[in-house]
Amino acid sequence: MKVDSDKQFLLARLGAAVRVPVPDVDRGRGDARNLLAVVMSVRENGFYRLGTAQGVVNQLYARSGFTPCRKELIRIEDVKKHLFDQLLLLSPQEVARVS
Numbered sequence: 001m002k003v004d005s006d007k008q009f010l011l012a013r014l015g016a017a018v019r020v021p022v023p024d025v026d027r028g029r030g031d032a033r034n035l036l037a038v039v040m041s042v043r044e045n046g047f048y049r050l051g052t053a054q055g056v057v058n059q060l061y062a063r064s065g066f067t068p069c070r071k072e073l074i075r076i077e078d079v080k081k082h083l084f085d086q087l088l089l090l091s092p093q094e095v096a097r098v099s
Contacts, residue, residue: 010063012039012048017069020061022096031096033072037066038074051079052093055088058084 012018020035027033037057048061056079076099080088 012063012066012068014039014042015072017071017073018050018066019058019069020066020092022092026027026093027096031093033096034082035095036069036074038076038079040079052090052095053077053078055079055090057095058082058089058091072080 016039018039020037022031022033022035035050035052035057037052039048040051040056041049043049044081045062047062048066050057050061050066076096
């Protein structure tokens with residue numbers, strides 16, 4: 001079962017643009033259905049830290065939680081930083097509301 005999952009969900013590379021679906025219960029009528037993000041880091045346990053143009057998403061994602069994009073629509077350099085050059089952490093709901 002793990003082998004089948006690994007075949008279906010190939011590893012995402014650092015800097016890859018990805019699409020993250022936002023659950024219906026977490027978004028309003030005018031909010032985005034998907035987030036456009038970039039892979040910021042990959043943890044040793046297989047979880048991914050994702051960043052958006054509005055900031056960094058404050059939760060880690062498993063590989064099955066997002067879909068890689070074919071084109072590079074966002075880069076790591078496009079991720080918004082805070083005043084003191086620190087990464088701005090946002091929840092997926094906040095990112096969907098802003099974008």
